[in-house]
Amino acid sequence: MPVPVIAPDPGPEIVFLARRWRRANGPVIALANKVGGQLEAILSDLPAGFRGRIEGATEAALRRALSVADLGRRAPNLGPAGAPAAAA
Numbered sequence: 001m002p003v004p005v006i007a008p009d010p011g012p013e014i015v016f017l018a019r020r021w022r023r024a025n026g027p028v029i030a031l032a033n034k035v036g037g038q039l040e041a042i043l044s045d046l047p048a049g050f051r052g053r054i055e056g057a058t059e060a061a062l063r064r065a066l067s068v069a070d071l072g073r074r075a076p077n078l079g080p081a082g083a084p085a086a087a088a
Contacts, residue, residue, distance in 0.1 A: 043051055072086060 043054065072083070
């Protein structure tokens with residue numbers, strides 16, 4: 001006869017995640033969301049072809065940034081100033 005698996009109490013994890021969510025939504029994030037919303041409204045008014053080129057350039061830049069970040073995993077340890085210097 002199989003033994004029933006009793007799931008752990010999710011309460012502490014929920015509390016942890018709620019606190020983390022509250023801290024993450026500080027004034028900087030609120031400002032970024034407001035600016036981002038305004039930019040989205042401006043972009044939606046642009047002609048489709050131009051908007052597509054902007055979206056394509058943004059996607060390419062994000063992919064390059066991800067590639068650079070991935071290279072950082074294999075980089076030698078340059079100390080505490082190494083990562084910020086490489087990011088710059």
